[in-house]
Every structure is written in C-alpha cells, then in structure tokens.
Amino acid sequence: MIAIKLTNILKRFIHGSETTLLFKDLNLSVNEGEVVVISGDEGTGKSTLLRMIAAMTPPNKGIVQVFGEDVVTIKKRSDWRMKNIGYINDEGLLMPFLTAKQNLLMDIKEDSPKYIEQEQKAINILTQLGFSTENFNDTIEGLDDKHQVLATIARILMTGPKLILADEPLKSLQGSEGAGILEELLTFAKQNDTTVIICTNDPAIFPQADRHYKVENNKLIEKSKQEPVL
Numbered sequence: 001m002i003a004i005k006l007t008n009i010l011k012r013f014i015h016g017s018e019t020t021l022l023f024k025d026l027n028l029s030v031n032e033g034e035v036v037v038i039s040g041d042e043g044t045g046k047s048t049l050l051r052m053i054a055a056m057t058p059p060n061k062g063i064v065q066v067f068g069e070d071v072v073t074i075k076k077r078s079d080w081r082m083k084n085i086g087y088i089n090d091e092g093l094l095m096p097f098l099t100a101k102q103n104l105l106m107d108i109k110e111d112s113p114k115y116i117e118q119e120q121k122a123i124n125i126l127t128q129l130g131f132s133t134e135n136f137n138d139t140i141e142g143l144d145d146k147h148q149v150l151a152t153i154a155r156i157l158m159t160g161p162k163l164i165l166a167d168e169p170l171k172s173l174q175g176s177e178g179a180g181i182l183e184e185l186l187t188f189a190k191q192n193d194t195t196v197i198i199c200t201n202d203p204a205i206f207p208q209a210d211r212h213y214k215v216e217n218n219k220l221i222e223k224s225k226q227e228p229v230l
C-alpha cells in the first residue's frame with residue numbers, strides 16, 4: 001500500500017516582490033514500510049517537503065496524500081500528527097510543558113489497568129536512550145537539544161507511529177551515539193512496517209535507506225544510495 005503520494009506539487013514562498021520557487025511538478029510515491037532519504041543543497045526545500053507531508057504547510061498546487069488521505073482535508077491536524085507521525089525536527093512536536101515521561105504516557109489514563117506496565121515501558125525506553133531519572137522528569141522545554149531529540153525518538157519507540165519524518169535527525173546527536181540511535185530507530189521501523197522519510201546530507205545514512213533522492217531543479221531526482229559527494 002502507498003503511504004505517501006505527492007502529485008504535481010508546486011510550492012513557492014512569496015516575500016514582497018520576491019518569489020522563492022521550491023518545487024515544480026514534483027512527484028513522489030513511498031510505499032508503507034519503505035525508508036527514503038532526501039538530500040539536497042541548503043535552502044532547496046527539504047524541510048518544507050516534510051512540513052507539507054505533515055500538513056503544516058499546503059502546496060500551492062498539487063495533492064499531498066498520506067495513507068490515502070488528502071492532507072488539506074484533515075481536521076484537528078495536531079491530533080492527527082500526534083497520532084500518526086513521529087516528527088524529529090528542530091521545533092519538536094512534543095508537548096513542551098510536559099515531562100519526557102508524561103509525553104510518552106499521554107495517550108494512557110493514570111487509572112487505566114495498563115498504566116503501571118506502560119509507565120515501566122516508558123522508563124525502560126528513556127533509560128535505554130540515556131536519560132537519567134532526573135531528566136526524564138524534566139519538562140521538554142527544559143531539556144537540551146540532544147535530549148529533546150531523544151525524547152521524540154523515545155515517543156516513537158513507545159507509540160509506534162505509522163510514519164516517521166526525520167529532519168536532519170543526527171544534528172544534535174554526534175558520532176557513534178547518533179549512529180547507534182538511528183540504527184535502533186530504523187530497526188524498529190522495519191519491524192513495525194513503519195514508513196520513514198529522512199532529510200539529511202550525511203552520506204553515512206544513504207545506504208541505510210531503500211531509496212535516495214536529491215532535490216535538484218525543483219524536483220526529486222533518484223540517486224545511488226552510495227552517492228559519495230553531494
């Protein structure tokens with residue numbers, strides 16, 4: 001089944017008399033369970049592409065479908081995003097005033113018979129990702145960039161969204177720690193048939209994807225997964 005379908009997308013931003021054209025006649029189809037990496041020069045629109053898929057900015061023309069649904073018709077978009085998308089980005093989609101642990105347990109009531117078991121699961125995931133008891137009880141807005149990304153990844157491992165959108169996921173997770181966490185996330189995605197779209201220019205990530213595209217001339221051009229230099 002097709003998870004993401006972008007058809008004849010035109011996307012531009014207008015600032016006063018200037019127009020920034022990002023995409024023209026862009027098409028993309030991603031199957032459920034596929035991992036796709038998107039690279040491209042600075043400012044070519046990679047983040048905007050993810051934001052269109054997440055129903056955070058509409059295309060000027062064309063159709064964005066996520067799991068068969070035209071995203072412009074989605075009501076209660078933040079609820080839809082919370083339910084379906086694990087979005088790793090700078091803004092973060094977790095509730096900033098809740099703790100990392102509360103963000104993981106948001107969908108389960110404290111008086112539910114499953115709460116204790118789920119709470120233990122949340123603690124295990126956070127601990128495994130390197131959270132100390134102190135910082136899993138800190139609010140998200142009080143965490144550093146690295147722990148904010150880790151908290152988002154923890155929520156993904158906890159709730160298993162159908163789609164993961166990752167915008168430069170290793171920006172604040174350097175070296176072997178970042179590589180290990182990404183590998184864990186992709187293994188989890190493969191086991192759960194989760195669709196993943198990663199925007200990155202890190203060539204070490206390309207071979208881990210099923211397909212690699214680069215934004216060129218306002219479109220997505222398929223590239224080799226071993227593409228050495230951008």
Ligand SMILES: Nc1ncnc2c1ncn2[C@@H]1O[C@H](COP(=O)(O)OP(=O)(O)OP(=O)(O)O)[C@@H](O)[C@H]1O
Pocket residue numbers: 013014020022040041042043044045046047048049
């Ligand atoms: N909401 C917006 N309003 C106006 N212009 C915008 C908006 N969002 C993005 N842009 C412009 O669109 C262009 C592409 O931005 P975007 O962040 O999508 O690119 P990118 O490929 O992710 O870049 P980078 O690699 O620097 O993160 C930039 O010139 C940016 O200034």
